[in-house]
Amino acid sequence: MEINGSREWNFRVEEEEQGNAASAVTVRGVLNLLFQNIRKDDNNKPVDVVIPLGHGDPSNFPSFRTAAAAEDAVVHALRSAKFNSYSSTNGLPSTRRAIAEYLSDDLPNKLTPDDVFVTLGCIQAIEMVITALARPGANVLFPRPGFPYYEARAAFCKLEVRHYNLIPEQGWEVDLEHVEALSDENTVGMVMINPGNPCGSVYTAQHLEKIAEMAKKLRFVVVADEVYAHICFGSTPFVPMGVYASVAPVLTLGSISKRLCVPGWRLGWIVTNDPHGILKKSGLTRKMINCLDVSADPVTFIQGAIPDMLQNTTKEYYSKIVAIVKETAETCYSKIKDNPVIDCPHKPEGSMFVMVKLNVSLLDDINDDLEFCIKLVQEESVIVMPGVALGMKNWLRITFAIEPSLLEDGLQRIEAFCQRHAKKQ
Structure with a gap:
């Protein structure tokens, strides 16, 4: 033309x-x-x-303001001159090990560094997971209401989105009947945000177990967005979705942004809670690594500070x-x-x-x-x-x-x- x-x-x-x-x-x-x-x-x-x-x-x-231990960890990492080079695709080994140990405290199955993929904040974690899940004809389930960046990323990946309802009168729990009605043989995953953004909800262990059983029945992966992990102040304690990974595979997304009040430090992670090796056998783990291979890495001195940051920040x-x-x-x-x-x-x-x-x-x-x-x-x-x-x-x-x-x-x-x-x- x-x-x-x-x-x-x-x-x-x-x-x-x-x-x-x-x-x-x-x-x-x-x-x-x-x-x-x-x-x-x-x-x-x-x-x-x-x-x-x-x-x-x-x-x-x-x-x-963030913890003094977190600030000290960054200063020490920067001045050590040990973290001025490029990072490996999945993150520095010491960073992955520290995150695995940090998250394992709440899990029945202990994580290894190989289960951890360090990302440029949780936003990149979302990008990598949604990109890895996308394939022709596939669809994914997002909560309504939810975090709109998931929809934005799915739109760019041309991944069909189906929204399941949360029930306000029941503490914004997942409408499990609606999830089942929306799912078909092309449903690859379900995103669940707990503690809830934007709802302020915290799901009980019993509800999380029902979600895992539903995922097993419908044969999709649960993407557990746990950026607000442990920021709970009601009667319901935080339980990570990874507790039920033996029922259905779980991809856990998290970061230091909220609990340490440092969103600008841009350090997040994807964790494969997968004791049966389902994610690896399906090729999804390999595809996430391929996505990370062609993306930016988190700043290395922030990665280098993570072990001291997580170990020394006080209760x-x-x-x-x-x-x-x-x-x-x-x-x-x-x-x-x-x-x-x-x-x-x-x-x-x-x-x-x-x-x-x-x-x-x-x-x-x-x-x-x-x-x-x-x-x-x-x-x-x-x-x-x-x-x-x-x-x-x-x-x-x-x-x-x-x-x-x-x-x-x-x-x-x-x-x-x-x-x-x-x-x-």
Whole structure:
């Protein structure tokens, strides 16, 4: 084809591909949209303190500073001059060994370094797993609501996505009947997020076992996103999905981002919980290695710091972070209960988020969750995540992993905003 008498450029993107890219919603993309609506003065500076209740990055706040042992480990690794070279494909052997030992504390089957693949944060772990699972005609099951990056990666891999429901009134448990109804002989995997982003849920051991039995029956792998592992503050303790790997194979995704409050350090992992060798025999393990062969590695001095970081960070530090999150979760839940415009079907028990239902029928000039979030930014400089970005229209995701005083301020602003836009009686 020629345009204006000249030959068209070879690198054009087909309309179908443009549509796929446009439909690949990400948290960053939605947050960028919201940030564009912040009120600014003539010098292009925000006119008010912006309160970020839209994404889980507690590292910006003094209460969530990482452990001194973690900082010391990085400094020591950097100054040792032992970690300035390229990393091996799967990660440094010492890093893999340390992660295997760290995770094995909670598992009946001890992991080995060969079970661990070090990644550039959990985002790369998601990319590698979804890419490895993709094949012509295959489909994968994602939770609704869930973490939208899974959908974005699946869209680029042309992997069909089917969404299974979570049940709000049952602590956001997996709707197992819906999973079975969606599955067929081409279903390659099921993603499960526990503790839950965006729901604040923590699954019981009994529920996890049922999920494993379902995966065995339907013959797919469970991808267990456990980035928020051990950030639990309710009555249900964290149990890793790998406990049930003898029932069905499990790919565990994790990172140091949340528990150590260092998302910018970009160190994550994929772990094969596979005592029967099913993942290896199927070729999936080899395909993940092939994907890692053509991707970037985590920074080597961060990898080099992992053994000391995991060994020397105290239980007291972890307990302190959980105590702060528990306090802010309580604050968030109590304030929400007093606001008739938003409803919380389940009190958060883990992670750093809560999902709340937006009652747009009580609002005078707001039609949906996205409009609510945009106007909230414009009028109150408070950012929350619209549920439509997570597959749940007219819901909101709120993070409570910020400085307690800022959280209270933000929730008060949300309440004032709702009162201002409430329908007149």
